[in-house]
Amino acid sequence: MKPEPKLVRGTPLDEKALKRGKTFSVTYEPRLRYGWDTGQAISRYLAELKEGRLIARSCRKCERVMIPPRMFCERCFRPTDEWVYVKDTGKIFTFSLCYVSWDVRRLKQPEIPAVIEIDGASPGMGILHVVKKIAPGKVRIGMAVRAVWRPKAKRIGSVTDIAYWQPIKN
């Protein structure tokens, strides 16, 4: 049988001991800087968003057009082949009516996060975004929507360069 580890008694510290300076402490404000590399595919994707365009990558072998683009096809296990512009229209692939804001406040009017299947990309290929300008009860899977872009001067190379998606009226 293994011997029990020997317990060493410590000195309990309470709030007072800490405040009275009975312990050694250090105050340090770190000046942290960081860089973020989006990689080859997403760099181009973001640069194109700034220009008001959606771009995908195609794989010749499985004939898929993938958005967001990727440089490697995870199905064929080989590099993808070409850049392909796709439309800024699509269909609601799935959605949610969200009555809680990002900072956990209750909302009277729900936000409508949705995956938009992009026209020109392969079935099931889409981006997560938000749908507006429609009554929550009227949103349906398969509904045709179009991107509403921010003004060019306000775009920063982000998926938020599309302000939201709205239904295409027939």
Ligand SMILES: [Zn+2]
């Ligand atoms: Zn492939």
